[in-house]
Amino acid sequence: MLTHLRPTLVLTTALTVVTGLAYPLAMTGLAGTLFPAKAAGSLVERDGVVVGSALIGQSFTGERYFHGRPSATTAPDPADATKTVAAPYNAANSGGSNLGPTSQALRDRVADDLARLKSENPAAPVPMDLVTTSGSGLDPDISPEAALFQAPRIARTRGLPEDRVRDLVAAQTQDRLLGILGEPRVNVLALNLALDAGQVRTGR
Amino acid sequence: MTLIGWIQIALFCAVVLALVKPLGLYMTRVFTGERTILSPVLRPVERGLYRLAGIDEGQEQHWLAYAGAMVVFHVAGFLVLYGILRLQAVLPLNPADQAAVAPDLAFNTSTSFVTNTNWQSYGGESTLSYLSQMLGLTHQNFLSAASGMAAAVALVRGFSRASTRTLGSFWVDMTRAALYVLLPLCMVLTLFYVWQGMPQTLGAYVDATTLEGGKQTIALGPVASQVAIKMLGTNGGGFFNANAAHPFENPTALANFVQMVTIFAIGAAFTNVFGRMVGDERQGWAILAAMAVLFLAGVVVTYWAEAAGTPLLHALGLQGGNLEGKEVRFGIVASALFAVITTAASCGAVNAMHDSFTALGGMIPLVNMQLGEIIVGGVGAGLYGMLIFVVVAIFVAGLMVGRTPEYLGKKIEAKEVKMAMLGILCLPLMMLGFTALAAVLPAGLAGPANAGPHGFSEILYAYTSAAANNGSAFAGLSANTLFYNTTLAVAMLVGRFFVKIPALAIAGSLAAKKTVPASAGTFPTHGGLFVGLLVGVIVIIGGLTFFPALALGPIVEHLAGLAGQTFATGG
Numbered sequence: 179m180l181t182h183l184r185p186t187l188v189l190t191t192a193l194t195v196v197t198g199l200a201y202p203l204a205m206t207g208l209a210g211t212l213f214p215a216k217a218a219g220s221l222v223e224r225d226g227v228v229v230g231s232a233l234i235g236q237s238f239t240g241e242r243y244f245h246g247r248p249s250a251t252t253a254p255d256p257a258d259a260t261k262t263v264a265a266p267y268n269a270a271n272s273g274g275s276n277l278g279p280t281s282q283a284l285r286d287r288v289a290d291d292l293a294r295l296k297s298e299n300p301a302a303p304v305p306m307d308l309v310t311t312s313g314s315g316l317d318p319d320i321s322p323e324a325a326l327f328q329a330p331r332i333a334r335t336r337g338l339p340e341d342r343v344r345d346l347v348a349a350q351t352q353d354r355l356l357g358i359l360g361e362p363r364v365n366v367l368a369l370n371l372a373l374d375a376g377q378v379r380t381g382r
Numbered sequence: 383m384t385l386i387g388w389i390q391i392a393l394f395c396a397v398v399l400a401l402v403k404p405l406g407l408y409m410t411r412v413f414t415g416e417r418t419i420l421s422p423v424l425r426p427v428e429r430g431l432y433r434l435a436g437i438d439e440g441q442e443q444h445w446l447a448y449a450g451a452m453v454v455f456h457v458a459g460f461l462v463l464y465g466i467l468r469l470q471a472v473l474p475l476n477p478a479d480q481a482a483v484a485p486d487l488a489f490n491t492s493t494s495f496v497t498n499t500n501w502q503s504y505g506g507e508s509t510l511s512y513l514s515q516m517l518g519l520t521h522q523n524f525l526s527a528a529s530g531m532a533a534a535v536a537l538v539r540g541f542s543r544a545s546t547r548t549l550g551s552f553w554v555d556m557t558r559a560a561l562y563v564l565l566p567l568c569m570v571l572t573l574f575y576v577w578q579g580m581p582q583t584l585g586a587y588v589d590a591t592t593l594e595g596g597k598q599t600i601a602l603g604p605v606a607s608q609v610a611i612k613m614l615g616t617n618g619g620g621f622f623n624a625n626a627a628h629p630f631e632n633p634t635a636l637a638n639f640v641q642m643v644t645i646f647a648i649g650a651a652f653t654n655v656f657g658r659m660v661g662d663e664r665q666g667w668a669i670l671a672a673m674a675v676l677f678l679a680g681v682v683v684t685y686w687a688e689a690a691g692t693p694l695l696h697a698l699g700l701q702g703g704n705l706e707g708k709e710v711r712f713g714i715v716a717s718a719l720f721a722v723i724t725t726a727a728s729c730g731a732v733n734a735m736h737d738s739f740t741a742l743g744g745m746i747p748l749v750n751m752q753l754g755e756i757i758v759g760g761v762g763a764g765l766y767g768m769l770i771f772v773v774v775a776i777f778v779a780g781l782m783v784g785r786t787p788e789y790l791g792k793k794i795e796a797k798e799v800k801m802a803m804l805g806i807l808c809l810p811l812m813m814l815g816f817t818a819l820a821a822v823l824p825a826g827l828a829g830p831a832n833a834g835p836h837g838f839s840e841i842l843y844a845y846t847s848a849a850a851n852n853g854s855a856f857a858g859l860s861a862n863t864l865f866y867n868t869t870l871a872v873a874m875l876v877g878r879f880f881v882k883i884p885a886l887a888i889a890g891s892l893a894a895k896k897t898v899p900a901s902a903g904t905f906p907t908h909g910g911l912f913v914g915l916l917v918g919v920i921v922i923i924g925g926l927t928f929f930p931a932l933a934l935g936p937i938v939e940h941l942a943g944l945a946g947q948t949f950a951t952g953g
Contacts, residue, residue: 229593270507374593
């Protein structure tokens with residue numbers, strides 16, 4: 179075993195430095211030069227204030243904004259550090275609900291959300307993604323159906339014609355890559371920013 | 383299930399297949415020491431390392447020395463990682479002020495990265511400093527993968543050589559795997575991933591003011607450089623708690639597609655390395671064909687189950703597939719496909735929460751791991767795991783015709799079969815033994831988040847994933863406890879080394895044998911009959927071993943779900 183000692187020490191040290199320091203640091207430098215905004219987290223600013231990341235969903239509860247999907251992320255309980263409390267879209271502690279397909283807790287949660295959504299828009303079927311939590315709890319997107327489902331509420335609270343809201347959703351919808359990869363989707367933050375920007379213009 | 387979905391699956395298979403030959407050729411040249419396109423740059427570095435380490439490139443090792451070097455090397459890697467995790471609070475690059483990792487969690491995490499498992503008892507963004515992620519985890523991602531590749535190359539040499547005592551040098555094989563294969567590919571992949579939107583920064587977490595005026599702390603870090611190797615090296619340990627479901631670890635459908643391809647790329651190409659080194663590429667294709675049959679069967683079941691959705695949600699009037707725990711940008715098909723890939727290989731990264739899959743959709747990942755992750759498998763580990771099953775299949779074929787079994791001109795005798803059985807049996811012992819223990823002990827029963835059969839599945843999945851060195855989870859299980867951290871670490875160690883070392887023993891024993899020329903009575907091992915026999919042996923061994931446990935978990939849950947039954951956690 180002693181014969182293995184020198185190769186072990188030298189290779190462990192050298193390869194640790196190469197793969198654990200040189201590689202990530204060189205990549206950080208290169209990525210920061212080539213794609214500075216993306217390497218820094220695709221942050222979105224409005225009037226000089228960071229309002230979020232284009233890739234990270236955030237919590238919307240107000241009537242005047244499109245809502246994202248339910249989020250199961252948590253945060254440490256301020257009162258008792260050993261416990262956690264619900265903290266939707268906590269981007270410092272990602273995670274899913276991990277509720278299984280026969281979970282009573284899942285059934286109860288979905289039933290509650292369904293009742294609320296049906297009263298908001300009784301005309302349309304509730305899209306599956308509006309009542310299910312994402313794997314990360316930070317899903318930035320909803321399906322186009324989920325956005326259109328909310329169009330009547332947005333039109334009402336913002337005093338806009340519903341057609342204009344639907345046009346906005348259509349304009350913000352991203353299709354599959356080359357028509358094949360992924361799913362059609364709408365980025366909720368981008369949609370709401372566009373909504374706010376359009377609001378400013380009509381107000382002028 | 384949709385046509386677009388099947389096209390995505392077909393496209394994935396086509397790209398992986400297209401990579402098998404070129405990557406296989408390149409890796410063969412690397413491991414046989416021939417000149418490659420990167421030699422002008424890397425050869426001087428490699429030679430310098432050997433000189434410093436006192437390694438004579440030409441000096442080959444007996445299988446025992448090969449295995450010994452590997453074990454000593456891993457012990458050193460373990461100590462380095464454990465030290466970094468325990469000391470991270472006083473080391474630099476810790477902008478979020480993470481405290482030292484607790485001893486049992488550090489033990490679990492170090493074991494898990496050294497064994498290429500990458501089980502996440504930790505939540506990356508809430509536990510680890512940037513230095514721990516880079517110097518600790520990223521570097522072990524490289525080295526545990528490189529060591530797996532070395533072991534596979536050694537086993538292939540056992541088949542391709544005759545009448546020799548040596549299998550090559552662990553130091554040389556491992557260094558070449560890291561320098562020539564993993565590192566250059568990862569550099570390209572990192573830049574691609576950043577272009578797709580993955581962060582790569584040492585800057586601190588950002589506080590954003592949301593549109594509604596709330597505060598959102600956004601965790602960042604050198605993500606892309608770690609994701610590149612975590613997929614390519616089939617490690618799977620996430621930078622963030624949500625792993626590849628996190629938008630920063632998997633921002634787009636294209637990034638997701640490339641990640642899936644890179645999970646399989648090296649493992650699939652290894653079958654070609656095998657074929658080339660034993661002098662008959664058809665032997666490699668036959669192995670890959672057996673893997674493909676098992677893989678496609680898994681994809682069909684999982685995609686069907688997830689697209690069909692759950693009776694629980696349909697009873698509430700909802701329509702469509704199961705989206706709980708899945709991301710909109712991937713949808714049903716890319717989530718189902720990813721789940722099968724990540725468990726067929728020993729990756730364990732997840733882009734959707736397996737815990738929330740339908741009962742049968744979640745059973746396939748479980749089965750993939752229980753078979754020993756031989757469907758393409760971990761880099762290197764998949765090939766040596768599959769070759770162990772080949773030994774058993776050939777043995778069974780020999781018994782049927784009453785002839786000494788041969789494979790590639792090597793007589794398969796008692797020693798090889800015993801070692802193969804050791805490698806095969808240690809997995810169910812760890813998976814089922816610890817599950818049984820946890821299902822009766824209070825410390826074990828405290829873990830599951832779901833009640834009923836699903837809670838049992840959570841425990842079974844954890845030990846299966848650990849012993850198979852996968853690292854994915856039914857993540858509802860609270861595994862960051864002394865009981866789970868310790869028992870899971872034991873399962874990981876046994877699952878890694880009690881397969882890898884018997885594989886090296888088989889290699890040593892085969893290398894010493896003479897090659898018997900093929901005759902009219904030789905069973906051809908490159909045709910459909912052999913592929914069918916191999917698949918049959920795998921399914922029978924796996925099925926007989928694990929069916930009772932599966933019946934208690936996913937199968938009974940599926941039936942309960944059809945009957946409209948739900949389970950509430952007590953208290």
